[in-house]
Amino acid sequence: MSKQVLDIPVLNKKLFAQMQTLAQNPLRDSSWKNFLQSGFPSVKHEEWRFTPLENSLKKIQKVSSPDFVSLSDDAEKIIASLEPIDAYRIILVNGKPISNSVKISDEISLLSLKEAQKNFPEIIKEHFGKYLTTEKETFNALNTALTNDGVFIHLKKNSQTEKPIHIISVHDNREEGIYSTSRILIVAEEGAKAHIVETHISTAEKFSLQNLGAEIIVKPNARIEYHLIQHFSLLGKSEASVIDSRQVVLEKDSFCNFTTVSMSGALIRNNLHMLFNAQNGEGHLYGLYLPSKNELIDNHSLVDHAMPNCFSNEFYKGIMTENGKGVFNGKIMVRKDAQKTNAYQNNRNLLLSDDAGLNAKPQLEIFADDVKCSHGATSGQLDEDAMFYLRARGIGEFEAKKLLTLAFAEDVLVQTKHEGLHNQIDKWIEEKLSF
Amino acid sequence: MLEIRNLKASVEGKEILKGINLKVNAGEIHAIMGPNGSGKSTLASVLAGKQDYTVTDGEILFEGKNLLDMKIEERAHEGIFLAFQYPVEIPGVSTVNFLKTAVNETRKAKGLAPIEAKDFLATMREKMKLVEMDSKLTSRALNEGFSGGEKKRNEVFQMAMLEPKLAILDETDSGLDIDALRIVAHGVNTLRNKNNAFIVITHYQRLLDYIVPDFVHVLSDGKIVKSGTKDLAFELEEKGYDWVKEETINS
Numbered sequence: 040m041s042k043q044v045l046d047i048p049v050l051n052k053k054l055f056a057q058m059q060t061l062a063q064n065p066l067r068d069s070s071w072k073n074f075l076q077s078g079f080p081s082v083k084h085e086e087w088r089f090t091p092l093e094n095s096l097k098k099i100q101k102v103s104s105p106d107f108v109s110l111s112d113d114a115e116k117i118i119a120s121l122e123p124i125d126a127y128r129i130i131l132v133n134g135k136p137i138s139n140s141v142k143i144s145d146e147i148s149l150l151s152l153k154e155a156q157k158n159f160p161e162i163i164k165e166h167f168g169k170y171l172t173t174e175k176e177t178f179n180a181l182n183t184a185l186t187n188d189g190v191f192i193h194l195k196k197n198s199q200t201e202k203p204i205h206i207i208s209v210h211d212n213r214e215e216g217i218y219s220t221s222r223i224l225i226v227a228e229e230g231a232k233a234h235i236v237e238t239h240i241s242t243a244e245k246f247s248l249q250n251l252g253a254e255i256i257v258k259p260n261a262r263i264e265y266h267l268i269q270h271f272s273l274l275g276k277s278e279a280s281v282i283d284s285r286q287v288v289l290e291k292d293s294f295c296n297f298t299t300v301s302m303s304g305a306l307i308r309n310n311l312h313m314l315f316n317a318q319n320g321e322g323h324l325y326g327l328y329l330p331s332k333n334e335l336i337d338n339h340s341l342v343d344h345a346m347p348n349c350f351s352n353e354f355y356k357g358i359m360t361e362n363g364k365g366v367f368n369g370k371i372m373v374r375k376d377a378q379k380t381n382a383y384q385n386n387r388n389l390l391l392s393d394d395a396g397l398n399a400k401p402q403l404e405i406f407a408d409d410v411k412c413s414h415g416a417t418s419g420q421l422d423e424d425a426m427f428y429l430r431a432r433g434i435g436e437f438e439a440k441k442l443l444t445l446a447f448a449e450d451v452l453v454q455t456k457h458e459g460l461h462n463q464i465d466k467w468i469e470e471k472l473s474f
Numbered sequence: 475m476l477e478i479r480n481l482k483a484s485v486e487g488k489e490i491l492k493g494i495n496l497k498v499n500a501g502e503i504h505a506i507m508g509p510n511g512s513g514k515s516t517l518a519s520v521l522a523g524k525q526d527y528t529v530t531d532g533e534i535l536f537e538g539k540n541l542l543d544m545k546i547e548e549r550a551h552e553g554i555f556l557a558f559q560y561p562v563e564i565p566g567v568s569t570v571n572f573l574k575t576a577v578n579e580t581r582k583a584k585g586l587a588p589i590e591a592k593d594f595l596a597t598m599r600e601k602m603k604l605v606e607m608d609s610k611l612t613s614r615a616l617n618e619g620f621s622g623g624e625k626k627r628n629e630v631f632q633m634a635m636l637e638p639k640l641a642i643l644d645e646t647d648s649g650l651d652i653d654a655l656r657i658v659a660h661g662v663n664t665l666r667n668k669n670n671a672f673i674v675i676t677h678y679q680r681l682l683d684y685i686v687p688d689f690v691h692v693l694s695d696g697k698i699v700k701s702g703t704k705d706l707a708f709e710l711e712e713k714g715y716d717w718v719k720e721e722t723i724n725s
């Protein structure tokens with residue numbers, strides 16, 4: 040374990056002591072203790088080798104204040120245009136919902152975590168902090184130690200949403216160096232079904248860092264479609280950054296399709312963990328990342344097969360332009376009891392510039408003997424024969440590259456299963472590509 | 475329309491085209507035949523602008539303009555079309571979207587506004603009918619999983635959509651069943667007029683029953699070793715290429 044490389048003055052004992060945190064003791068104290076013990080990882084830490092944090096952490100000047108100030112007209116306009124437009128929406132600014140609750144139905148609750156602590160104390164007590172381990176995980180520890188609000192979604196047994204639920208997370212970076220904490224807890228009870236979209240944007244160009252922790256519990260027979268979209272430069276080049284740590288827990292016969300689309304951000308680190316906690320679970324992890332100028336997007340996933348007869352499929356694609364850096368680190372763990380596991384992983388990358396970079400590391404750790412697992416990683420340029428074919432039909436070099444790049448992204452984007460969202464992302468990719 | 479003068483081209487230092495001379499006028503159909511590996515597809519690729527080949531000597535004039543100075547897409551805008559011997563599969567790009575882009579990029583190059591959606595659809599319907607192309611194919615990704623014959627038919631369909639001045643058909647007949655062959659030939663004959671021209675590369679005289687050429691050339695070892703009328707194709711069918719080769723050596 041690495042020593043603390045940086046002392047961030049604003050993240051101090053006094054702050055911790057003041058916080059009305061969601062975590063109760065002993066979790067509260069142990070989280071803070073774990074944070075102090077682990078400290079921030081340097082590039083010497085195996086899991087952070089390609090993702091240097093030092094320069095980012097140095098820029099932190101202030102912890103986001105809990106009071107919401109209104110957003111600019113531009114930001115409001117962008118928010119209004121985000122797909123899916125027809126959805127149950129909850130808006131967060133720097134991790135904190137601007138409304139306490141959004142009415143959906145008697146069976147489905149969408150509210151702030153603070154409010155949920157009053158209305159659903161048992162569920163919070165049962166699940167909050169149970170899956171995001173704080174030991175040796177600095178950002179989880181810090182998140183749990185400081186979280187005082189966030190989003191809570193509860194789906195009662197066999198309930199279903201008519202429209203998607205859309206969490207819109209605005210990172211207000213009009214002031215330099217804001218650090219914010221955000222937290223999400225989703226509990227889908229037996230047989231419940233939902234489509235959840237979570238979109239992150241920022242409001243200005245300055246540096247900010249959000250530490251986001253999410254726990255998503257999918258009970259027996261429940262089905263969750265989840266789309267996480269990160270696009271911090273939507274309003275212009277932004278230095279907003281995020282460290283996103285998520286734990287998806289799949290119970291018996293449950294299903295989750297988790298798609299992550301990382302469009303832009305100075306530093307994005309996604310720690311997506313999917314745990315198969317019972318038999319017959321099915322999990323899909325799709326990802327698309329497009330780091331461009333001065334951006335680093337790091338997807339660290341862990342698919343943890345702890346129980347037999349589960350199926351997982353992971354498919355991530357990266358499109359690197361300018362000096363953008365991509366990192367893919369996908370670990371599949373098949374534990375001793377997890378016989379008859381099917382686990383697949385594939386990572387494909389397109390390097391559209393000589394300065395772009397990619398580090399891909401697939402890892403398989405298999406302790407059961409009767410399993411089917413495969414993994415593969417490729418990286419390359421656009422296919423020359425395809426380029427020639429398109430250009431020979433009169434399609435200019437730029438358009439041809441655009442067509443092929445969108446085509447490359449397509450098999451991840453079909454996973455959005457929502458036409459408006461799909462088209463919006465296509466449009467964003469077109470806007471982002473500059474050859 | 476097209477004039478190739480003493481064209482020499484090589485790939486990875488190996489000379490493939492060793493001094494080709496060919497003149498094609500508007501309204502003409504030229505057939506090029508010749509043994510495997512003689513350089514037919516290389517010639518077609520050089521005409522279309524493929525960068526793998528280095529032109530070491532000679533020139534190509536297309537309507538008086540120097541073709542070798544033009545980018546791949548510019549040649550297409552000028553009216554050159556290559557129906558590929560091996561059309562590329564492009565997953566994720568829908569055939570319709572591809573064609574619309576191709577049509578509009580060509581229009582843009584000519585200073586025209588993008589085609590109206592309904593006009594595009596109408597033209598597409600008309601041309602699909604011409605080559606009896608199934609709409610199931612056009613709704614799929616470009617050539618992805620198409621059978622050999624379907625790919626070839628798709629090439630002719632694209633040709634019909636783009637209405638080139640000079641179309642080079644590189645073994646468009648191979649892999650086609652007899653009905654498809656007739657349909658493809660019908661497409662070519664319908665598109666044919668006094669302002670455009672075709673270069674048809676083939677191994678089989680049979681195609682030339684349907685697309686009747688004005689000239690037949692034999693390409694062997696990077697050179698046109700014999701030219702004649704359509705009767706030459708019959709002779710080749712009967713006697714094989716050795717006959718031409720011997721004749722060249724003897725002369």
Ligand SMILES: Nc1ncnc2c1ncn2[C@@H]1O[C@H](COP(=O)(O)OP(=O)(O)OP(=O)(O)O)[C@@H](O)[C@H]1O
Pocket residue numbers: 485486490508509510511512513514515516517526559
């Ligand atoms: N990119 C390349 N790299 C190396 N050799 C090449 C390349 N392209 C063509 N050649 C060689 O050039 C020669 C001519 O090839 P070409 O494809 O033009 O022949 P062809 O006349 O079209 O043959 P076929 O009738 O089999 O289609 C062959 O020997 C081929 O191997």
Ligand SMILES: [Mg+2]
Pocket residue numbers: 514515516559644645
């Ligand atoms: Mg050939």
